[in-house]
Amino acid sequence: MQVINLVEPFNKSILPTGDIVLALGFFDGVHRGHQAVIRRAKAEARKRNVKLAVMTLNMHPSIPFKGVKPQDVKYLTILEQKNRLFEALGADIVYVVSLNDLLVKMGPQEFVDKYMAGLNAQAIVAGSDYTYGKQDIANMQILAEYAKNRFEVIEVKYLNDKDQKISSTRIRKALLNGDIEFANELLGYHYQNNGKVVHGEQRGRELGFPTINVAVDPREMLPAEGIYAVRVAIVGKNVLGMASIGRNETFGEGREVTIEINLLDFSQMVYNENVVVDWYKRLRGQVKYNGAAGLIAQLKKDEENTRNYFKKAREI
Template structure:
């Protein structure tokens, strides 16, 4: 799979553009959830039928972050490199990463079609039903169809519904904020994951019989609700079950500047400092709470570990 960065206007980057006829799925695709997957799969399938290359166009950073339309969009469900890897798994040939800035935000719908899609030799564009483009989102799906004539066909993919609600990145963010990783998994098609580096912490867990890996996220991920979770960790290609706390450790601190992630991995004793691992959130066990003594905390951790083992034993 080829990854091609683009910046508007494309004429400044013409040497990087090979105008090979292609299908193109267009969207930000944060999370690459099951609805996004439907759009991308249609681009791949249509390309195969027509003998074309399949491509995805995504935008970085998030348009709403650049336009100041929501502080929440500073965080993401999938950092760019993870997003691109999911495109690869879906069988995409080319990924165009468009640098989204104020200049690109001012592009009109017709300029987007004439100055971006046509130079890329797009023969068929595939978008979701609620796709909008161009300055202030003025272009809608009908606009794209009209502007694409006669050389760019347009296919609109209908929304994927789950429990009478559209599968969306917003729904996933809400599920995570409410401590519902199971719902997030249904929407994503896989457990929500955060990749991080193991850093030195206070070392207290080892003294009470529960050594923990303190994890510093490697990107500005959407953080799930604070509390205790049953997790699966991927370490050096191995999957290890465990329990994780996101919080401010109120038993030991009156206030921390930000929540921390601490994972206890079952039946695992290797040194992980400085290593990267991926945490997959399986089930929310309880809220974080302040305990009156260390013995109370240890008793609760014992209970959490037993509950997590039970949850994870049934997890496929």
């Protein structure tokens, strides 16, 4: 898969030759609704015997259009992860469009001319709520007027789950509530975080439950505090574990949120290794214990619950 960064003004010489079908959206989370758009575009590309291209943005649109500070935006999927998901869905090309001042000020007709027709799109595929500038003058319902018969416009109706639209907003709400299973249902895969193993306080080892401390990319959204059944991709292996997102308040107040994972049946030294954490189920919320004894007893129950969860999951 070819990834091409488009920074306005871009030189057309960087564009691949040949026609494409172009799927449009920000695609944060690449959830089931987004997947429906990309799969519809893939089917159209096959029918036309051309490549599938997906266009996304280098930042959340709320940053340039609403003045939200970049550090205040948490993503369901950072760009690297989105690209992996795009590739799995069959994308041949990914266009990453930079939301610089020139692009933000661009009118809808110029955007369509340059970023749709100008990319040799035979067809444009997007969800019903896709916009390409100001919503009232640049939405899917009037895209055909700007297209001027140069490409076909294919609008994909949004998917529902429990009588509501599948959206990144609903997924964020589910994560904030610790409802990881519902978030996964809307995503169509297990929610992930990317990080690196860093040194911690060695507290877990002292308690008989050695953990890896994971520093997650600060751009990524975390599930709510609690104890979770997880799977961790690390040093080429997929290892089951129980993860804690919390502040370790049993050992003091005012501590920072950390992610600590007890990897089951795994004892390899993995400091500084990159990891991907798949979140499966929230087992319980965080509890402050009076001392180590109570915490150790609970950790034993958590391990049993984690093993039982994955055993049942394999049996289904």
